[in-house]
Structure formats: C-alpha cells, structure tokens
Amino acid sequence: MSLLLEDYQRLSGITGQMREAAVGGEWDRLIALEQECHRKVEEIKPRDVIPANPDERAQKLALLKKILADDADIRSRTENWMEQLQRIMQSPRSEQRLKQTYLANY
Secondary structure (H helix, E strand, O other), rough: OOHHHHHHHHHHHHHHHHHHHHOOHHHHHHHHHHHHHHHHHHHHHHOOOOOOOHHHHHHHHHHHHHHHHHHHHHHHHHHHHHHHHEEEEHHHHHHHHHHHHHHHHO
C-alpha cells in the first residue's frame, strides 16, 4: 500500500473518531480531533495525486466516500447542537444570567 493511501486511512480514522465524538456530544474532543484532521489534510495536500494503480484508485475513492460521509454526519450533529445553543443564548432569561455572571466576574 502506498504512503498516500496510508495517510488517507489515518485521515479516515480521525474523521471516524470525530463522528463518534459528535455522536457522544464530546465537543472538546471533537475540536481537538478537528485540529488533528486539519493538520493531516495539510500534510497530504502537497503530494495528493490520483493513483496510477486501479486498485489504489478504488481504495482512495472508498476512503474519500467514508470521510465525506463522516463529515456530513458530523455537520448534521453539530448544526443541531449550534441551533440549540443559539436558542438558549437568545432566550431573555439566559441573556440576563450571562450578564449577571459576566458582571460578577469582572
């Protein structure tokens, strides 16, 4: 297996962990994994090519499909969480508590 495919497998593993973190509502873990994912993508970019070998092309395509599926699931879950957070932040009672907390701490 080529180094590029090994990197895509690692990237796929990271996005799988990110999906698990999103499912479990582990937002701090998700953020840390997202940073790791970004670093891996930046590492892969300069040497990303279409493999000449048809089997390796198929493997890369399968990994990309899995990565994109994980990404779609993560986005779905984080968008729902962000909407809930926004509703909480917009409620008058929450706004008042936030102001009180802010003023009490500063």
